[in-house]
Amino acid sequence: MTERVFNFNPGPATLPLEVLEQAQRELLSYQNTGMSILEMSHRSKPYEAIHQEAEASLKEMLGVGENYRVLFLQGGASSQFSMIPMNFLTVGRTADYIVTGVFAEKAWQEAKLIGNTHVAASTADVNYRRIPALSEIALSDNPVYVHMTSNNTIYGTQWQAFPDTGDVPLVVDMSSDILSYPVDGNKFALIYAGAQKNLGTAGATIVVIRKDLLETCPKQLPTMLRYDIHAKNDSLYNTPPGFSVYLANLSLQWLKRQGGPAGIERHNQAKAALVYDAIDNSGGFYRGHAEKDSRSLMNITFRLPSEDLEATFAKEAGAVGLVGLKGHRLVGGMRASIYNAMSKAGCQALAEFMAEFQRKNG
Numbered sequence: 001m002t003e004r005v006f007n008f009n010p011g012p013a014t015l016p017l018e019v020l021e022q023a024q025r026e027l028l029s030y031q032n033t034g035m036s037i038l039e040m041s042h043r044s045k046p047y048e049a050i051h052q053e054a055e056a057s058l059k060e061m062l063g064v065g066e067n068y069r070v071l072f073l074q075g076g077a078s079s080q081f082s083m084i085p086m087n088f089l090t091v092g093r094t095a096d097y098i099v100t101g102v103f104a105e106k107a108w109q110e111a112k113l114i115g116n117t118h119v120a121a122s123t124a125d126v127n128y129r130r131i132p133a134l135s136e137i138a139l140s141d142n143p144v145y146v147h148m149t150s151n152n153t154i155y156g157t158q159w160q161a162f163p164d165t166g167d168v169p170l171v172v173d174m175s176s177d178i179l180s181y182p183v184d185g186n187k188f189a190l191i192y193a194g195a196q197k198n199l200g201t202a203g204a205t206i207v208v209i210r211k212d213l214l215e216t217c218p219k220q221l222p223t224m225l226r227y228d229i230h231a232k233n234d235s236l237y238n239t240p241p242g243f244s245v246y247l248a249n250l251s252l253q254w255l256k257r258q259g260g261p262a263g264i265e266r267h268n269q270a271k272a273a274l275v276y277d278a279i280d281n282s283g284g285f286y287r288g289h290a291e292k293d294s295r296s297l298m299n300i301t302f303r304l305p306s307e308d309l310e311a312t313f314a315k316e317a318g319a320v321g322l323v324g325l326k327g328h329r330l331v332g333g334m335r336a337s338i339y340n341a342m343s344k345a346g347c348q349a350l351a352e353f354m355a356e357f358q359r360k361n362g
C-alpha cells in the first residue's frame with residue numbers, strides 16, 4: 001500500500017481509514033451477496049437495511065424523533081439552495097437570509113430567483129471574518145423561514161449559538177459541520193448537508209425535514225423537486241446514490257464508535273486548538289482570517305506575511321505529506337480543513353510544520 005497523506009482538502013475530504021478499509025473489504029461481495037453495493041438494486045433487502053440504518057443513525061445523533069424525516073437526495077447542497085425556496089417561498093411571503101459567506105450568499109441568490117427575500121444580517125462588509133451577534137439579526141415581518149449556514153467553509157467561521165426564531169422555521173445548511181458537535185436538531189425545521197465533507201462522499205445530499213413542512217409543498221412543482229414526494233417514497237422515488245449512502249452510513253457508525261457528536265466534539269476541539277495555538281503563538285507571522293469568537297473547528301483560515309511565502313508554505317507542506325492547504329481565492333492564504341475524520345496526528349504534524357516553517361522564514 002502506498003503511504004497515505006494528511007489530507008486537508010475542504011471537500012471531498014479525508015475519510016476515516018477504518019471506513020475506507022471496510023468499503024474495500026466489502027467492495028466485491030457485500031455480505032456474501034456475490035455483488036458489490038455498486039451493482040445492487042436499491043430495492044434489495046441489503047440496500048434497504050443500509051438506507052434505514054443511515055436514517056436512524058442520523059436521527060439519533062441529531063436528537064430528532066418521529067416528527068422528522070431524513071431524505072437522501074442528489075444534486076449537492078447547492079440544489080437545496082433552490083429546492084428550499086421552491087417548496088416554501090410562496091407568493092406574497094418573504095424568506096429571510098443570514099448571509100455569512102459565499103454559500104450563504106449563493107443560497108440567498110437562488111431564493112431571489114423564486115420570490116421575495118430579506119437579508120436579516122450580513123457580515124460581507126468585513127469579508128465574512130465574523131458571525132453576526134444574535135442582536136444584529138433583524139428579521140422581516142413574519143418570514144416564511146429563516147436560512148442560515150452553520151459553518152462557513154471558505155472563511156473558517158462557525159456559529160457558536162443559534163438564533164431563536166420562535167415559530168418561524170429555521171433552515172440550516174450544515175454541509176461542513178454536521179455532527180461535529182452535539183446539536184439539538186429540534187431547533188431546526190430543515191437541516192441539509194452534502195455528504196462529502198463530514199459524512200462520506202459526494203453524491204448523497206442529506207435533508208432532515210420536520211414533517212409539518214411536507215404538507216405545504218406546491219403540487220405544481222416538478223416531481224423530483226418536491227420534498228413531499230421524496231418523503232412519501234422513503235427517498236426511493238428514483239434511484240438513490242446508493243454507494244454514497246452506504247459510505248455515509250459507514251461514517252455514521254464510525255462516528256458512534258468515537259462517542260457520537262459529544263465524543264467527536266472533544267476530539268475536534270483538541271485538534272483545532274493545536275492549529276489555532278500555532279497561529280496565536282507565532283507573534284503575528286501567521287494571521288487568522290476569522291475573528292477569535294467566530295472561529296471554526298472545521299476550517300482554519302490563515303495568512304502568511306506574503307503571497308510568496310504562502311506559495312512556498314503550500315509547496316513545502318505538500319512535500320512532507322500535508323496536502324490540500326491552499327486557501328480559497330476569495331480569502332487567500334491557507335486553509336486547513338479538519339473535519340471529523342482528520343486525525344489529531346494530522347493536526348499535530350501541521351502545527352509542528354508551521355512552527356518549523358516560521359523558524360526558517362520568520
Ligand SMILES: *Cc1c(COP(=O)(O)O)cnc(C)c1O
Nearest residue numbers: 076077078103153173175176194
Ligand atoms: C461545500 C458546501 C456547499 C456546496 O455543496 P455541493 O454539495 O458542492 O453543492 C454548500 N454549503 C456549504 C456550507 C458547503 O461547505
